[in-house]
Amino acid sequence: xxxxxxxxxxxxxxxxxxxxxxxxSGWLTTAIKTQRFEREFSxxxxxxxxxxxxxxxxxxxxxLDAIGVGPGDEVFVPTMTFTATAEVVRYLGGxxxxxxxDYATALITTEILARAVSEHPHVKTxxxxxxxxxxxxxxxxxxxxxxxxxxxxxxxxxxxxxxxFPARCAGRMIGSIGDVTCFSFYAxxxxxxxxGGMLTTNDDSVAKxxxxxxxxxxxxxxxxxxxxxxxxxxxxxxxxxxxxxxxDTAAAIGLAQLERANLFRQERERCAMFYFKNLADIDTxxxxxxxxxxxDHAWHLFSIVLNERxxxxxxRFLELxxxxxIGTSVHYKPLHRMTYYKERYGLRTEDFPNAERIWKGCVxxxxxxxxxxxxxxxxxxxxxxxxx
Ligand SMILES: *Cc1c(COP(=O)(O)O)cnc(C)c1O
Numbered sequence: 001x002x003x004x005x006x007x008x009x010x011x012x013x014x015x016x017x018x019x020x021x022x023x024x025s026g027w028l029t030t031a032i033k034t035q036r037f038e039r040e041f042s043x044x045x046x047x048x049x050x051x052x053x054x055x056x057x058x059x060x061x062x063x064l065d066a067i068g069v070g071p072g073d074e075v076f077v078p079t080m081t082f083t084a085t086a087e088v089v090r091y092l093g094g095x096x097x098x099x100x101x102d103y104a105t106a107l108i109t110t111e112i113l114a115r116a117v118s119e120h121p122h123v124k125t126x127x128x129x130x131x132x133x134x135x136x137x138x139x140x141x142x143x144x145x146x147x148x149x150x151x152x153x154x155x156x157x158x159x160x161x162x163x164x165f166p167a168r169c170a171g172r173m174i175g176s177i178g179d180v181t182c183f184s185f186y187a188x189x190x191x192x193x194x195x196g197g198m199l200t201t202n203d204d205s206v207a208k209x210x211x212x213x214x215x216x217x218x219x220x221x222x223x224x225x226x227x228x229x230x231x232x233x234x235x236x237x238x239x240x241x242x243x244x245x246x247x248d249t250a251a252a253i254g255l256a257q258l259e260r261a262n263l264f265r266q267e268r269e270r271c272a273m274f275y276f277k278n279l280a281d282i283d284t285x286x287x288x289x290x291x292x293x294x295x296d297h298a299w300h301l302f303s304i305v306l307n308e309r310x311x312x313x314x315x316r317f318l319e320l321x322x323x324x325x326i327g328t329s330v331h332y333k334p335l336h337r338m339t340y341y342k343e344r345y346g347l348r349t350e351d352f353p354n355a356e357r358i359w360k361g362c363v364x365x366x367x368x369x370x371x372x373x374x375x376x377x378x379x380x381x382x383x384x385x386x387x388x
Contacts, residue, residue, distance in 0.1 A: 004375050006327030007188045008368045011253065013260050018252035027248065030215075034251040038198075040258055044166065045175025047200035049207040051214060052246035052254070056162045056184030056197035058214075060088040060127070062244060063158045063180040063199060066209040067125065069094050075125040076116055076155075079334040079355045080106045085127055085160045086335055097123060098336050098347060103354040104289035106131040106303070113146055117153050126150055128178075129160040132331070133190065133298030134291060135169035138177050145170075147177065158182065162197075163300035165190050166261055170292070175200040185250075190264065190300050191257035193250035217241030267369035268299035271376060275302055275365065278380040284310035284387050286361075299367060303331055306361035310387060314361050317386060321363075324382045329364040 022033055030052075038050040053059050069075060071093030077086045079098040086096040099116055102109045108128055117123070128136040128146060138157070139145040150157050157178035161167070165183050167174045175181045180203070185196035201207055212219060217239035225232050246254075272294065279285055286305040290297060306314050314330075321328050334355040336347040349356055365379060 002325040002378065004326045004366055004371070004379065006329050006364070006366050008370060009187055009192060010260075010264070010369055011256070014256040015253050018256050019249055022248045022252045025248075029247050030245040030251075031248050033248040033255060034246050037246075037251040037254045037258070040255065041175075041198055042200065044258065044261070045173045045181075045200055047175050047181070048202040048204075049200065049210075051199040051207075051210050052251055053197045053199060053214060053244040054246055054250075055195055055244075056160070056182050056186065057084040057088060058242065058244035059182035059197040059199040060084060060158065060160060061091050061242070062210045062213055063182055063201075063206070064088055064092055064094070064125070065213055066201075066206040067156045067158065067179060069125055073125070074120060074123045075127060076108075076113070076120075076123055077127050077335070078106075078108050078129050078131075079336045079352050080131060080332055080358060081129045081160065081335065082162070082332060083335060083338065084162075085129055086341065089127075095345070096335075096341070098341070098345070098352070100352045100354050101131070101358070103357055104286075105134060105291060106288075106355075106358055107134065107136045107291075108146065110137060110140070110144060110146060110149060113149050117149060117155070121153070124154060125156050125158060127158050127160050129162075130164035130167060130174060130298075132288065132301035132303055133163040133167055134288075135164060135167050135174055135296065137169070137291065139170035139172065141170060156180075162186075162189065164298045166265055167298040168292075168296040174298075176202070179203055180206055185254055185257075190268070190298050191254065191261050193246070193254040193257070196246050196250045196254060212239060213241040214244045215241060216243060264369045265298060267371075268367050269294055269297070270373075271367045271371050272297070272299050272302055274373060274376040275304075275380065278377070279304070279383065282384065282387060284312075285383075301331055301364050302367040303362050303364045305358055306363065306387075307357075310361065312387060314363060317363060320386045321382065324385075326379055326382060327366060330362055331364050332359070332362075334359050 162184035185193040
């Protein structure tokens with residue numbers, strides 16, 4: 001019996017070497033490996049500042065705090081995302097306003113945002129999610145993008161880029177575009193540190209606040225105190241901050257992963273290409289739409305939708321794939337269907353028609369660098385078997 005897991009972590013480079021260097025150094029928490037990881041990440045995405053943290057959720061929380069989201073403030077969030085995107089709004093006493101998404105891309109479109117802005121003119125923050133690793137239309141070549149609408153209406157943009165490293169929008173790296181961008185290095189993401197995240201920004205005042213709030217609201221970080229020549233013990237607390245710093249053991253893994261990020265992305269693109277070629281003619285399936293080029297996409301997910309013509313219900317399809325030894329996943333059960341949000345905000349499925357269509361049929365297929373063409377062929381043939 002074959003066994004093709006849904007996802008596979010690859011630590012095949014300098015991970016062990018860099019972690020050993022950390023262990024040998026005797027300094028395991030945030031220090032020079034983290035600083036190097038931040039510096040190299042900034043270079044890759046083209047951001048003035050990068051802050052390594054212990055999750056993308058922490059990065060999102062710090063971002064909203066830094067742009068000043070507070071009690072009673074409302075924030076636009078797509079419904080087709082992981083709960084972290086919306087829960088951080090609640091951490092600060094704010095309220096998410098859930099938006100439907102485009103059926104073909106599962107992204108917020110300019111039409112959706114423009115309508116939301118006219119219905120909720122007081123909202124001052126948008127969290128776009130780069131679903132699956134494809135950039136939301138922040139910048140469009142010949143028309144207004146999400147960013148233009150936000151600038152015209154005084155909204156700040158905090159990007160949930162948990163899926164989108166490395167990815168581009170209109171030729172620019174994700175991480176250099178919005179007011180703040182948040183990446184995830186959770187175990188199944190495109191690069192990993194086990195648990196971890198990165199916050200990038202070009203905004204000096206955001207950077208200043210994040211630096212303090214990341215570590216207990218202390219005005220000097222512990223490594224700076226350790227290495228300074230003056231009185232090393234002295235520090236002040238200027239805010240009730242959080243404990244969100246990344247340890248050097250994790251940053252060591254991140255540095256090694258960063259070295260392979262482009263190679264990994266290319267190999268995932270190969271998988272996506274294979275799926276497009278081999279599944280395009282199945283009329284009970286809708287394949288994801290690529291907005292710009294294949295190469296701008298991080299290809300974290302390859303999510304297909306069993307459409308209204310399919311005789312096989314989605315959950316049955318997942319069972320049959322499992323019987324063939326193929327791991328799959330679902331991205332996502334939308335947030336308007338989750339008990340907490342549904343009950344607290346009185347959300348109704350009929351207000352999210354596109355997300356509902358996606359949810360009813362969506363299946364995420366395996367996509368990772370070591371997935372072979374032979375395995376991809378087996379997956380595609382199995383899909384055909386099941387749907388025929
Ligand atoms: C994984 C994920 C997160 C959370 O990332 P963590 O690093 O686990 O906190 C947030 N948003 C989306 C869309 C994700 O997929």
